[in-house]
Amino acid sequence: MYAVLCPCRDVLDVLAGKWSALVIGALESGPQRFGVVQKRLEGVSPKVLTRTLRRLEEYGFVTCTVFPAVPARVEYELTDLGRGAAGPLAQLREWVEGHVDLMRR
Amino acid sequence: MYAVLCPCRDVLDVLAGKWSALVIGALESGPQRFGVVQKRLEGVSPKVLTRTLRRLEEYGFVTCTVFPAVPARVEYELTDLGRGAAGPLAQLREWVEGHVDLMRR
DNA sequence: CAGTATCCAAAAGGATACTG
DNA sequence: CAGTATCCTTTTGGATACTG
Numbered sequence: 001m002y003a004v005l006c007p008c009r010d011v012l013d014v015l016a017g018k019w020s021a022l023v024i025g026a027l028e029s030g031p032q033r034f035g036v037v038q039k040r041l042e043g044v045s046p047k048v049l050t051r052t053l054r055r056l057e058e059y060g061f062v063t064c065t066v067f068p069a070v071p072a073r074v075e076y077e078l079t080d081l082g083r084g085a086a087g088p089l090a091q092l093r094e095w096v097e098g099h100v101d102l103m104r105r
Numbered sequence: 106m107y108a109v110l111c112p113c114r115d116v117l118d119v120l121a122g123k124w125s126a127l128v129i130g131a132l133e134s135g136p137q138r139f140g141v142v143q144k145r146l147e148g149v150s151p152k153v154l155t156r157t158l159r160r161l162e163e164y165g166f167v168t169c170t171v172f173p174a175v176p177a178r179v180e181y182e183l184t185d186l187g188r189g190a191a192g193p194l195a196q197l198r199e200w201v202e203g204h205v206d207l208m209r210r
Numbered sequence: 211c212a213g214t215a216t217c218c219a220a221a222a223g224g225a226t227a228c229t230g
Numbered sequence: 231c232a233g234t235a236t237c238c239t240t241t242t243g244g245a246t247a248c249t250g
Contacts, residue, residue: 001130001198002145007208008198012126018243021117025106034212040107045244046213060209071211071250081207084200092193093106093113102186103112104165123223139232150224151233176230176231 011085014059019044019052021089024061024078028086031065031077061085116190119164124149124157126194129166129183133191136170136182166190 001008015021019041026032026040038049053076056062061082067073078086096103106113120126124146131137131145143154158181161167166187172178183191201208 004147007205008201010210011201016121018121042109088193088197095189096113096116100112105115
């Protein structure tokens with residue numbers, strides 16, 4: 001974990017954005033369209049969401065499928081890597097929800 | 106998780122830095138001095154480490170204890186909240202180490 | 211619908227030197 | 231030892247308008 005060459009560092013770097021973990025959480029329930037993800041995240045601009053999704057895709061957490069239609073239907077889905085990250089993130093979420101009293105902010 | 110008012114967002118925001126999760130990992134084994142944490146993290150500058158620690162402290166993930174001596178001995182330790190976050194982070198680390206082949210970078 | 215383009219402000223990161 | 235101070239670059243985030 002502490003070693004510079006540990007792959008965990010890369011995973012953490014990608015998860016480090018303000019929205020990355022939230023996007024993974026939003027996709028936990030299955031493939032979602034761009035607009036749906038944006039709505040579920042409450043407050044993310046299209047530009048930032050696009051950048052976040054592209055990076056998650058680049059690192060292999062998410063896949064993007066374009067269904068040829070007019071207008072295009074684009075769905076984002078977790079990969080195995082994405083689901084692997086989603087587990088611990090869900091656990092963190094559950095733990096926090098059960099210990100809100102510990103939060104200082 | 107998706108709601109703006111969910112405390113998970115705050116937790117994720119703090120964990121969002123490049124070094125935050127790493128610092129929590131470094132403190133998992135018990136209280137550590139500033140210099141030790143810096144060495145274990147490999148590559149963090151004192152300024153950035155200080156900022157990271159201050160923020161973790163501010164949000165209640167870490168405590169800072171100064172032992173009066175010359176030179177001062179300063180130890181950082183996880184709080185209950187910090188340990189609560191450390192669990193899922195350790196799980197993520199273990200999962201990643203067992204599935205390095207999935208990593209694209 | 212699913213983005214891109216543009217502009218800007220703020221935050222984060224990093225190197226190095228210095229101090230009680 | 232445990233930071234601060236300084237300077238600078240890169241990244242991130244956000245608002246808004248526009249397009250195939």
